[in-house]
Amino acid sequence: xxxxxxxxxxxxxxxxxxxxxxxxxxxxxxxxxxxxxxxxxxxxxxxxxxxxxxxxxxxxxxxxxxxxxxxxxxxxxxxxxxxxxxxxxxxxxxxxxxxxxxxxxxxxxxxxxxxxxxxxxxxxxxxxxxxxxxxxxxxxxxxxxxxxxxxxxxxxxxxxxxxxxxxxxxxxxxxxxxxxxxxxxxxxxxxxxxxxxxxxxxxxxxxxxxxxxxxxxxxxxxxxxxxxxxxxxxxxxxxxxxxxxxxxxxxxxxxxxxxxxxxxxxxxxx
Numbered sequence: 081x082x083x084x085x086x087x088x089x090x091x092x093x094x095x096x097x098x099x100x101x102x103x104x105x106x107x108x109x110x111x112x113x114x115x116x117x118x119x120x121x122x123x124x125x126x127x128x129x130x131x132x133x134x135x136x137x138x139x140x141x142x143x144x145x146x147x148x149x150x151x152x153x154x155x156x157x158x159x160x161x162x163x164x165x166x167x168x169x170x171x172x173x174x175x176x177x178x179x180x181x182x183x184x185x186x187x188x189x190x191x192x193x194x195x196x197x198x199x200x201x202x203x204x205x206x207x208x209x210x211x212x213x214x215x216x217x218x219x220x221x222x223x224x225x226x227x228x229x230x231x232x233x234x235x236x237x238x239x240x241x242x243x244x245x246x247x248x249x250x251x252x253x254x255x256x257x258x259x260x261x262x263x264x265x266x267x268x269x270x271x272x273x274x275x276x277x278x279x280x281x282x283x284x285x286x287x288x289x290x291x292x293x294x295x296x297x298x299x300x301x302x303x304x305x306x307x308x309x310x311x312x313x314x315x316x317x318x319x320x321x322x323x324x325x326x327x328x329x330x331x332x333x334x335x336x337x338x339x340x341x342x343x344x345x346x347x348x349x350x
Contacts, residue, residue, distance in 0.1 A: 083349055084117045084289070084296045086143065086282050086308060089132060091301035091336050092318055093120065100135050107342040111349065112138055119143055119150075119285055121278040123264050123304055125186040125234070126151050127216030128203065134214060145186050145235040146262065146304060147281030148272050160284040161188070164233045164273045168258045172236050172271050173224055175252045179245050185224055186235040190217030192224055198239045236271040262304045270304065278304065279311035297348055299333070299341055300325065316344045 085108075087093045094100060112118050121143040122129045129144045133153055141159075143150050150160040164172075169185070176183040184193040184200050193200035204218040221227055240246040250269055254261055260272045278298075286296055298305075298312035301321040309315035309329050317329035318340045326332050331347065334340035 081295055082115050082117065082291065083111075084119070084282070084286055084291045085111065085345065085349075086119045086121050086278075086285075086296070086298045086312070087341060088278075088300035088302070088305050089120060089122045089124070089129070091320055092299050092305075093132070093136075093336075093341060095337055100132075101339055101342075103339045104342045105136055107339075107345055108136060108138060111345065112140065116349065117141075117285065117289065117291070119282070121147070121281055121298075121300075121305075121308060123235070123237070123270055125149070125188060125191060125216070127189040128191075130216075131210070131214055134211075141285055143278060143281035143285075144188070146260075146270055146272055146276060147278045148234040148276045149188055150281050150284045151188065158188075159288050160281060161232075161234070162273050162276050162280075164236065164271070165258055166228055166233070168256060168273075169228050169233045169236060170225055171256055172253055172259070173228070175249055176238055179240075179249050181238050181240045181245055181249050183224075183236055183238040185228070185231070185233045186237065187217075187231050188234065190219060190231075192219045192221060192227060192231065194221060194224055196220055199237065234272070238269050238271070239267055241267050264302060264304045277307035279307040282308055282311060297345070299344060301336065314348055 119141040123146045126144040129142050148162045151158045182198050258274045260274050260276045294313035296312045297314045298308040299316040301318040315329045316331050317326045319335040333344035
């Protein structure tokens, strides 16, 4: 029976040095050859997530922006794209501005920020070393409120190393109607349209191909993986996952340093 396998990136598919081991890479590619479906699910936008395919050149989908966008890596087919409401996006930006918190907006292939800091600066610095086919837009603008009406916004990411600012900004954003939020790190927070999670991204692929839920395997390690681990027929937590994720998983595999993804797939796909 064909399976749908969905993996998080950091701490799951990748080792701590951001590389993919040959064992994990070959396992994924072999399963695709056997007819199984494989997708990566990430909080990154599509353009940034696609960088991983320089090492793992797979034929399948990328679930990006925490589930808002689902796009095929080879054909460009988009089977899901859920924008954040423009008025809500403006309210989120206004809250961030009020507390001088860093934030950025995600389109499918571009990031927009006001400050050349944190993730936007990291992406900007990386562009010079990327092959042209993997480059994406990194745009710094004086006021993102002036461009929100002109570009689709699939996710807003914010970052702050000041706990009091981070807590207050999150609290106020969570009072808004029409948003879905999650923390990816203790200093990072994501805002999507209401109902958007990695699980809804997986559901779009599952329903598109008519795959039974019991044949969906999802693997992750962090808070923003909880929805998909609960949703999948088989939810797998890495050994290095948070205690909360392990508690809801059907299976705890080896760590990302020990080819835990490949080990788990060996257990469930014979």
